[in-house]
Amino acid sequence: MESIDLPLIWAAILAIAVFMYVLLDGFDLGIGILFPFAPKDEDRDLMMASVAPVWDGNETWLVLGGGGLFAAFPKAYAALMPSIYMPVGFMLIALIFRGVAFEFRFSAKGVMHRVWNQAFHWGSTVAAFSQGLILGAMVQGIALEDGRFAGGMFDWLTPFSFFTGCALVWGYALLGSTWLIIKTENELLHWSRQMAVVSMIVVIICLVIVSLVVPLMDWTAANRWGIHYPNIDWSILLPLAPIPVLTAVCCWLLAKSLSDRKSHHKPFIFSILIFALGYIGLIFSFYPYIIPYSLTIHDAAAAPNSQALLLAGTLILLPMILAYTAYVYWVFRGKVDIHAGYH
Amino acid sequence: MPDIFDMLFLARAQFAFTIAFHIIFPSFTIGLASYLAMLEGLWLKTGKEAYLTLYRFWIKIFAITFGMGVVSGVVMSYQFGTNWSRFSEVTGNILGPLLGYEVLTAFFLEASFLAIMLFGWNRVGRKLHFASTCIVAIGTLISAFWILAANSWMHTPAGYEIRDGIFYAISWLEIIFNPSFPYRFFHMVLATYLTTAFVVVAVAAYLLISGKKNPAVITMMKMGIIFTCIVVPLQMIAGHEHGVSVFEHQPVKLAAMEGHWETHTGAPLVLFALPDEEKEKNHLELAIPKLGSLIVAHDINAEIRGLKEWPQEERPPVAIVFWSFRIMVGIGILMLFTAFAGLWLFKTGKLDSNKNYLRLCLLMGPTGFIAVIAGWFTAEVGRQPYTVYGLMKTIDSTSPVTANSVGMSLIVFAFTYIVVFSAGLGYILKLMNKGPVDPSHPETDFESKPVLGTRLDIGDYEHQLKISSHPITGEKPG
Numbered sequence: 047m048e049s050i051d052l053p054l055i056w057a058a059i060l061a062i063a064v065f066m067y068v069l070l071d072g073f074d075l076g077i078g079i080l081f082p083f084a085p086k087d088e089d090r091d092l093m094m095a096s097v098a099p100v101w102d103g104n105e106t107w108l109v110l111g112g113g114g115l116f117a118a119f120p121k122a123y124a125a126l127m128p129s130i131y132m133p134v135g136f137m138l139i140a141l142i143f144r145g146v147a148f149e150f151r152f153s154a155k156g157v158m159h160r161v162w163n164q165a166f167h168w169g170s171t172v173a174a175f176s177q178g179l180i181l182g183a184m185v186q187g188i189a190l191e192d193g194r195f196a197g198g199m200f201d202w203l204t205p206f207s208f209f210t211g212c213a214l215v216w217g218y219a220l221l222g223s224t225w226l227i228i229k230t231e232n233e234l235l236h237w238s239r240q241m242a243v244v245s246m247i248v249v250i251i252c253l254v255i256v257s258l259v260v261p262l263m264d265w266t267a268a269n270r271w272g273i274h275y276p277n278i279d280w281s282i283l284l285p286l287a288p289i290p291v292l293t294a295v296c297c298w299l300l301a302k303s304l305s306d307r308k309s310h311h312k313p314f315i316f317s318i319l320i321f322a323l324g325y326i327g328l329i330f331s332f333y334p335y336i337i338p339y340s341l342t343i344h345d346a347a348a349a350p351n352s353q354a355l356l357l358a359g360t361l362i363l364l365p366m367i368l369a370y371t372a373y374v375y376w377v378f379r380g381k382v383d384i385h386a387g388y389h
Numbered sequence: 390m391p392d393i394f395d396m397l398f399l400a401r402a403q404f405a406f407t408i409a410f411h412i413i414f415p416s417f418t419i420g421l422a423s424y425l426a427m428l429e430g431l432w433l434k435t436g437k438e439a440y441l442t443l444y445r446f447w448i449k450i451f452a453i454t455f456g457m458g459v460v461s462g463v464v465m466s467y468q469f470g471t472n473w474s475r476f477s478e479v480t481g482n483i484l485g486p487l488l489g490y491e492v493l494t495a496f497f498l499e500a501s502f503l504a505i506m507l508f509g510w511n512r513v514g515r516k517l518h519f520a521s522t523c524i525v526a527i528g529t530l531i532s533a534f535w536i537l538a539a540n541s542w543m544h545t546p547a548g549y550e551i552r553d554g555i556f557y558a559i560s561w562l563e564i565i566f567n568p569s570f571p572y573r574f575f576h577m578v579l580a581t582y583l584t585t586a587f588v589v590v591a592v593a594a595y596l597l598i599s600g601k602k603n604p605a606v607i608t609m610m611k612m613g614i615i616f617t618c619i620v621v622p623l624q625m626i627a628g629h630e631h632g633v634s635v636f637e638h639q640p641v642k643l644a645a646m647e648g649h650w651e652t653h654t655g656a657p658l659v660l661f662a663l664p665d666e667e668k669e670k671n672h673l674e675l676a677i678p679k680l681g682s683l684i685v686a687h688d689i690n691a692e693i694r695g696l697k698e699w700p701q702e703e704r705p706p707v708a709i710v711f712w713s714f715r716i717m718v719g720i721g722i723l724m725l726f727t728a729f730a731g732l733w734l735f736k737t738g739k740l741d742s743n744k745n746y747l748r749l750c751l752l753m754g755p756t757g758f759i760a761v762i763a764g765w766f767t768a769e770v771g772r773q774p775y776t777v778y779g780l781m782k783t784i785d786s787t788s789p790v791t792a793n794s795v796g797m798s799l800i801v802f803a804f805t806y807i808v809v810f811s812a813g814l815g816y817i818l819k820l821m822n823k824g825p826v827d828p829s830h831p832e833t834d835f836e837s838k839p840v841l842g843t844r845l846d847i848g849d850y851e852h853q854l855k856i857s858s859h860p861i862t863g864e865k866p867g
Contacts, residue, residue, distance in 0.1 A: 098508065099504035099505075099507070099508040099509075100504060102455075102456070102459055102500040102503060102504070103497065103500035103501045103504065105459065105463065105500075106492065106496045106497050106500045108463065109462075109463055109466050109492050109496055110492045110493070110496075110497075112466045112467050112470070113466050113485075113488045113489050113491070113492045114489060114492070115470075116466075116469060116470065116477055116481060116484075116485045116488060116489075117481070117485030117486050117488060117489035118485065118489075120477055120478050120480075120481020120482065120485055121478055121481070123469075123470045123474075123477055123478075123481065124470060124474035124475065124477045124478035124481070124788075125474070126470065127467065127469075127470025127471045127474055127477075127788070128470070128471060128474050128788040128789055128790045131471050131788075131790050131794055131798075132794065132798075134467055134470075134471055135471070135798045135801065135802075138463060138464045138467060139801060139802070139805050141460060141463060142460040142461070142463075142464070142805055142806075142809055143805070143809065145456055145459060145460035146456055146457060146460060146809050146812070146813060148456060149452055149453045149456045149813075149816070150453075150812055150813065150816060153453070153816035153819065153820075154812075154816070158812075194474075194789055195474075195788075195789055196789075199790065199791060199793075199794050348481055348482050348485055348486075349482040349557050349558065351482075351557075351558055352481075352482040352483070352485060352486050352557075352558055355486045355558070355561055356485070356486040356489045356490065359489075359490055359493060359494070360489075360493060363493040363494060364493070367493065367497045367501075370497075370498075370501050370502075371497070371501055373501075374501045374502075374504050374505065377504075377505060377509060377512050377513060378504070378508065378509075378512065
């Protein structure tokens, strides 16, 4: 049907899937990032227990992101994957090490126990860093010729992508530490709050640096905000201004909630909002491109009957998935307490 | 000989390696999920402690295996794009939605309800917990449905049209239920059930040999033997029907499987041979006349086309297909023998005491995995030189990436898989060695041990003993 813009709907669904991934796996990767810095080994047990029931479901959003891109935009999938061949490889290997660490760490004793602790930490950190590399590479744009990747194997590696890699590690650390504020008590809670404060400060600095670097380099991403350095088109920038303004407000609210010892849920919520606003900003920078700035969602779209077939199921299944995912989180709600029989 | 520094060869090696490793885990978890559902159902129905003990034993092994299946599976969903981007682009309209449905209908379902299955004993009621186990088991089957539909379409493409070199769907029903799909689906699901059953029987046999006999172990042995007696014959029928479908739709693959170079009317069944691709003949052939035609065409004088009917570049690598097929069938025959020998011993009351038979069962433990991998080698190598049979060649399916990148990533994947999965195997064997421990004799097993990412201490365990209505909770020490 001509009246329905299928590629746009699919782009929206994929955007939601990727955001769900960043949010959900973000906090459990964040726990892996913070893992070795926890005061005691028992704290590490608790940290892992706080995400053990949900990490697998969280990571499934990544499979939906990859599978959904293949299904709805096969040309984009085929063009993008070779261009980020190496960071995707790092990410997959890292996710293997961290994923198996959940089970292995508890089966292993002595040296191997510590080896799997490290595997969990480095796996989480490298996975987060690789995702940041991919993000940075996409902001800078990916070179295509005739819809196929035409760049070199190291195009993704730039000072900027290295920076976004580090920034995402800290971003996930923020999500992880604020998640721990919800799930833990006493000293571990206190420590989580400290980690959240440190992560928040670094994340704010990173946001400021990105907001300065992208316009100064006059990348396409900046042009789409009306900034052609040194000229600024206020008619484009002003309507978008609420995004950075709201981000600043959320940062302030996050700082406030972190200093309030009674607030356990707010820090996580404000961290999510900061991620959400950054993500919306990114969508404005990219739209209508699915591979910035070479391939649009309409050029990359699968055949309408392919998109329609999967859409019919998705409209029924995605709400169901969200419902039972929420149910699982509800079943495992509350503070993690090993002695009270978390099992 | 293939050039090992060729991008195509490396990409194929990487795919073969990662998927062969991956398939090991679903082969076990699909069967084990159904087994766990059966155990929990039987426990709820009969209240027999042995079922619960077995459930608690196998769920730990399930958790480790499932975790490895998940992480090796994520790799697969990205590898289509990284190494096979041309293939992804050309077949995306058809295969994309099938894989999309796999994620939406199966992966989320499995992951979410697995959480309740593993960690939810104290948090949900018994019925809901049993429902979660069943949902996970059904999820594994739904997943098999979609992935086998996609794979089968690559063997027997249907319901499509090609415009400007890109596949477009015409009939989704024809695409999903393509000619080879029903056979492949049943053959694979039964294979996973058998793989699991032979592991269960082997573990029981090992525990009996090493003197760790208890009611749970006996139950495990008996259930396993009865199950294999039903499923091995079923699998032989399914495999046979699948073979007939190959004869109809992929005759060149069948010729390679059977080692037929010449076209015969009344083809022999080749039992043993060394196929020689250069001379286009078999060495040291041992064959039974006419039986080949009888088996695949149900007529001793039926014509079976030989490999020479196709030009050399259209033939799959004959020796690999020929031998992997024989390994699979050979294991099937051994399984049949083991199952019915077990049934006979069961009837004569010697099932748990005949040491030689128990040793045989132990040896049969890993054969399901070998048969699965050999079967997939037969199917996938037999489809060569095509990715989409008859329509898209493997050589046209690759990505614009260098051999160096593919080679390096292959080395890293190989290293990672070997390290990670041998560790996993080690932990699984450790659990198997310990065996199911009867919760009514907890003193045999006091070491406080965390499982599945959470830890319970002795205090907790005492707490569980008090609430006997919820004994599993006792992720009991050990």
